[in-house]
Amino acid sequence: MISFNRVTKIYQKDWVGLKDITFQIKQGEFIFVCGPTGAGKSTLLKLIYKDEDPTEGIIKVLDWNLGTLRKNNIPQLRRKIGVIFQDFKLLQDRTLEENVAFALEVTDIPPRDLRKKLMETLTYLRLSHKRFSYPFQLSGGEQQKVAIARALVRDPYILLADEPTGNLDAKSSQEIMNTLFDINYKGTTVLMATHDLKLVKKMKKRMIYLEEGKLTTHN
């Protein structure tokens, strides 16, 4: 489903983002991407949704080879992937509801299904009461939940969650983790970047551990 083959990412000024990374992920897996600050976790996820291109190596996602994927087809790739961005990336001039709906509108879903799915997701994440608020009117945790809702609402094939609980309290975090496991149980491949090693150990899932761009543990 996702495969990295000797992938290296060098940023400007010879800064190494990722170095010689190789791994495979099968459909339906749940994988933690761990490592300290600046290890390359976000970089790894960005390569999967082709926000960045690798300097070397081959990346395959779903049925696409990202190196040869035409620019016009990138939206198709991204529609199959749900991303919870580390910095949320909410559209500032849209309400909570519009932000989540946007992820559905870019697909060709019929309007009625759109509303149903939207309501379902907002209710599930307990965001309905804030649905007409703009991002700047939301607390940090609420914004993070919107980012999560936007990624989940599309029932993606692959879910990339970059530090999805950094701004949430213990209870909400637990709920989100349960949600992720739930969606994974229903068949979605989940990659979750986190620095919360305690959580990872507790969960007993496969983990990719990065340190300064290099893959050190991979079980």
Next chain:
Amino acid sequence: MISFNRVTKIYQKDWVGLKDITFQIKQGEFIFVCGPTGAGKSTLLKLIYKDEDPTEGIIKVLDWNLGTLRKNNIPQLRRKIGVIFQDFKLLQDRTLEENVAFALEVTDIPPRDLRKKLMETLTYLRLSHKRFSYPFQLSGGEQQKVAIARALVRDPYILLADEPTGNLDAKSSQEIMNTLFDINYKGTTVLMATHDLKLVKKMKKRMIYLEEGKLTTHN
């Protein structure tokens, strides 16, 4: 040093941010502001640096009554306060170094002292190697560290830290916590908003616990 007297903050559409909050903080104290997502932690901090005005009640910070503080004097208040914003609020078109230096430039510090203080802080937080990077070239954790550096560089009278370790790994978090205790030890009043109750319990410091805008525990 900081006193809230029956402070209420109502946002648009009658949304209660804070309700009838009263407390005092003396110089040199270290206080945790806790509570679940949307409890009003950030709102409380915003009131202190006058980003928001209370709907009711009186807030006094340092020698100022914020209700009667003239608009022209707000910068003076803010220069005495260091804020680590929950969403970092870095200037996107400036390098890491420029972002941190900016906090010093707005004060009337002589250029030489400025450079010295700047270098000291960047080295201390281990950011020097990235000092010419722009925010978008930094990882989430690195950005958070820049936000921290910007708040610390001025040796503020009051430090408001809003979720300062949300994007940091355990080791970095510990370092930052030590830094905060350190600066507090040197005389700075520190308010830290967090949802990490475990951490708070471990530290045995005074805590303000908010729930749905109301102060529930305050020891």
Next chain:
Amino acid sequence: MSLQISIREGIKTITRNGSLFFLSLLVVSISLFLLSLFGLVTINLYYSLRILDEKIEIIAFLDEPADITTLKSNILKIHGVRDVIYVSSDQALKELQRELKETEEVLSIFEENPLPASLRIKLDADYRNAQGLEDISGKIMLLRGVKETIYGGELVDQLKKITKAITAFDIGLLLIIVFSVIFVIFQTIKLTIFARSREIEIMKLVGASASFIAVPFAFEGFVQGFVGGLIAFVLTIITYQIAVVYFFGELYFHFWWFFFGDIACGIIFGIIGSGVAVQRFLK
């Protein structure tokens, strides 16, 4: 993506960034107004010059008893003559009286009408120059019944030169204004889209296709152009009215041409402008 969604998104794009839309709408309106105003000036200049040009004629004074019908048909046979008008000596007097209205009494001192009958000979455009006038006038002089001819001569060529210079200069100015206006409109639209580049970036990351992003912006450009053109048209009409009432008494103005011209320019510039600008962020 359905048209319905695009239009809804387009309307939202406008309302969301109201002040941005408003700012650039005003710039578009003012720019189009300048363009339209200069169009008005140019058209009127063109018409005035054409009227002037058409006034170039040869006047042939006639001997007292003349066979006007034969003379007319003979003159009409000359190559380059477009029309011949007979002005009797009475008519000539009346015309003079009309022109000099206020000094009517002056004429009453004449006991007898001193003006001879004449033929006014209108020429084809190609012959309205010194050479043409001279040639044709020479031919007319040879005809029986013609006492004398008068025409502008050198002066006509002088006039032609000035006319050409003014026209060329006006067209030059018009070109400069057209380019400036297009340029300003494009840059302004670019600026408004620039201000939303972060939003566009996010949309791309969420999987929006290029057209899904571009169409609402194009719609915004369309509305901006349409409304801007309308405002420009209204301003032009106001200026036209003021100019007519206070300065010229009469001006050439074609309501529908200007109406559709302004709006068409607005729409075309608006759509192309936002299309080009948004393209930059879609690469």
Next chain:
Amino acid sequence: MSLQISIREGIKTITRNGSLFFLSLLVVSISLFLLSLFGLVTINLYYSLRILDEKIEIIAFLDEPADITTLKSNILKIHGVRDVIYVSSDQALKELQRELKETEEVLSIFEENPLPASLRIKLDADYRNAQGLEDISGKIMLLRGVKETIYGGELVDQLKKITKAITAFDIGLLLIIVFSVIFVIFQTIKLTIFARSREIEIMKLVGASASFIAVPFAFEGFVQGFVGGLIAFVLTIITYQIAVVYFFGELYFHFWWFFFGDIACGIIFGIIGSGVAVQRFLK
């Protein structure tokens, strides 16, 4: 805040948002160019009309033996007369020859110079109208040695009317263009600052005073105005040269006026524009 820091910050503000700066710089340049160009047109129109106006004069033909000195001084005593120039019959012939250069032979057919000597009487501006001409001409006719006077009469008033209308219309147009240009420049600067409103917000939160934020923007406005004015000036010169070479042969143009005018307008609009725009975000 020291001047040094402001200027450094100002320069950084420009380089950081290079494309934003560049976009609005071009708009400012083009707008100022239009303004300057129209200033050029207006000045030349004004000068042409003034020259036309100064050509209004009375010509007095003299009797053969006339006491020119006395006549001149008598005429100069008349209220409204500014200057009297004597044109001998020889001079008159030479002038005619110069004017008719190409048809020189025509004159050689005269055996004797048929032109009489004359005085050209220049009038004060107030008397350059039908009434003034008539009055003064009447007084001159009474003097000994004057055979006849000729002057424009009614035509002069006609000309005056047209002149006034054109001038008024031109000033109207100029006003419209001035307002449009100021408006466009202000809106454009507003847009560029709008695009950075988030940055301004953050600066305020970090404790920057209003002036600390505003001064670099004002500096940016200053540079934009200065460079924009310079570009506008260069474009104006180019247009001027083209107009001179291809159309008019000669045009009134004052290098330094336009140079300083363009730059001064640019700087003033730039500083005020950014000052006003940034103010909005500092409240």
